[in-house]
Amino acid sequence: MAIKTPVTIAYGNGIGPEIMQATLNILNAAKAHIAPEIIEVGEKIYLQGNTTGIPENAWESIKRTKVLLKGPITTPQGGGYKSLNVTMRKTLGLFANVRPCISYAPYVPTKFSHIDLVIVRENEEDTYSGIEHRSTDEVYQCLKLITRPGCERIIQYAFEYARKFNRKKVTCFSKDNIMKMTDGLFHHVFREIAAQYPDIQHEHLIVDIGTALIASHPERFDVIVTLNLYGDIISDVAAQVAGSVGLAGSANIGNQVAMFEAIHGSAPDIAGKDLANPSGLLNAAIQMLVHINQPEIASLIENAWLKTLEDGIHTGDIYSPAHSKKKVGTQEFATAVIERLGQKPSHFNSADYRPGAYTKIECYGEHSKIHSKKVLVGVDIFIDNSLDITADELAAKLAKIHGPLELIVITSRGLKIWPNSSIEAPYLRHCCCRFQSAKDINDLQSITHTDIITLLAQLNDLGFDTIKTENLYTFDGKLGYTLAQGQ
Ligand code: NAD
Numbered sequence: 001m002a003i004k005t006p007v008t009i010a011y012g013n014g015i016g017p018e019i020m021q022a023t024l025n026i027l028n029a030a031k032a033h034i035a036p037e038i039i040e041v042g043e044k045i046y047l048q049g050n051t052t053g054i055p056e057n058a059w060e061s062i063k064r065t066k067v068l069l070k071g072p073i074t075t076p077q078g079g080g081y082k083s084l085n086v087t088m089r090k091t092l093g094l095f096a097n098v099r100p101c102i103s104y105a106p107y108v109p110t111k112f113s114h115i116d117l118v119i120v121r122e123n124e125e126d127t128y129s130g131i132e133h134r135s136t137d138e139v140y141q142c143l144k145l146i147t148r149p150g151c152e153r154i155i156q157y158a159f160e161y162a163r164k165f166n167r168k169k170v171t172c173f174s175k176d177n178i179m180k181m182t183d184g185l186f187h188h189v190f191r192e193i194a195a196q197y198p199d200i201q202h203e204h205l206i207v208d209i210g211t212a213l214i215a216s217h218p219e220r221f222d223v224i225v226t227l228n229l230y231g232d233i234i235s236d237v238a239a240q241v242a243g244s245v246g247l248a249g250s251a252n253i254g255n256q257v258a259m260f261e262a263i264h265g266s267a268p269d270i271a272g273k274d275l276a277n278p279s280g281l282l283n284a285a286i287q288m289l290v291h292i293n294q295p296e297i298a299s300l301i302e303n304a305w306l307k308t309l310e311d312g313i314h315t316g317d318i319y320s321p322a323h324s325k326k327k328v329g330t331q332e333f334a335t336a337v338i339e340r341l342g343q344k345p346s347h348f349n350s351a352d353y354r355p356g357a358y359t360k361i362e363c364y365g366e367h368s369k370i371h372s373k374k375v376l377v378g379v380d381i382f383i384d385n386s387l388d389i390t391a392d393e394l395a396a397k398l399a400k401i402h403g404p405l406e407l408i409v410i411t412s413r414g415l416k417i418w419p420n421s422s423i424e425a426p427y428l429r430h431c432c433c434r435f436q437s438a439k440d441i442n443d444l445q446s447i448t449h450t451d452i453i454t455l456l457a458q459l460n461d462l463g464f465d466t467i468k469t470e471n472l473y474t475f476d477g478k479l480g481y482t483l484a485q486g487q
Contacts, residue, residue, distance in 0.1 A: 053084040103244065156363040380470040
């Protein structure tokens, strides 16, 4: 008898217990080799005063089994509660969010009957680092952090996924025409890694036209890899276009641990009524079975599920008189799937996950590859200009400053407002004064941190509120910062 793989199970909240029970019944009937360990996370734990929603014994189980199948969680309204999903992704290093998006026409209405794409979304970086500050009365900022190892491992994951799952093309979405350094890095790493996979086609699209194409021509996409925020948005666009928001599963993959769940929430409006469709969680469980190397059982269940859809046995959310034969509840739907174990669909392609093909994908990125010569050459000093003086008056005050650093440009929200600015009424309250060791970027010299501290002390003496500084570096002689618009 095959050894059973320990799997941590969280029933979740709202419809979670019903759809999890239905899913486990199907896994059990299909003789999945799993040994479930039940944990409690979410609403009840939040309300006990644990703001993460995850108690210590749950962490212990997840870290030991390394596989979590999770029902949806209700985040209680009101302050203080942290998103359980974000906490898990960060704590467990679940760097890849993998969302297959498939149309099931005509059984689930959609304008596009042949969507079969997978979104691989970076899961830990970008604006989701949650580093936000209020700088002035009126200005708030959110820091977008992108790392080279983070780009490397998500892009490598996308190509490895494409290769293992026999997909033909990986499309990268970024906005590097505007964010030349952060998104520029993502696109650059994409090109580097794509070159290592000559068997897989690759292309890059700016995220805005890319998203429009998902809405208008979703069938042209295969695997899409993108940064965290864009991935979050396009996942919902793609799921909506496919018409299958209630059917889609999602995997959160790390090198050690993986978490599988439906993409929908806990649906409190229908909880406890045996109305919920368990398909999203079941599809997540199928992804889990592939991940734990039980591809035959994954295929067995997926085929029975597809046959159930084809036979018109539908829960209320996808019921339509044209394509449904029987409206069923959650548990009856599960029974219908169980009755079809061993059958194959006739309208849809059969699932056939190849045995032995899905060894775990581990991607780390190369931390030690780069050793550039990093030289400090200046500083951007952001000022809350509560004095409300003009850019020329501000520059005149700053001209009194001594030392090796020279005022080069003053900007407001990235736009040059001094020198030689034609802007009539510059927004000056939040402005950035760029000091460099030389006016010409070809003549930049090394400065010290003490030079910057001396500069800050002088600004303080002049009565300025310096809200933030960003050091300006060159890396192997190349600028590590962008020029201001108009500079
Ligand atoms: P939701 O996805 O729970 O519900 C949206 C609508 O879809 C509701 O009308 C619901 O009845 C319906 N629906 C959802 N799943 C269904 C299913 N399987 N079968 C039939 N109908 C289904 O979204 P919401 O109402 O915005 O959120 C409810 C709660 O879920 C909130 O507390 C939210 O924070 C949480 N949530 C959790 C997760 C997660 O755990 N991953 C994801 C999203 C939302």
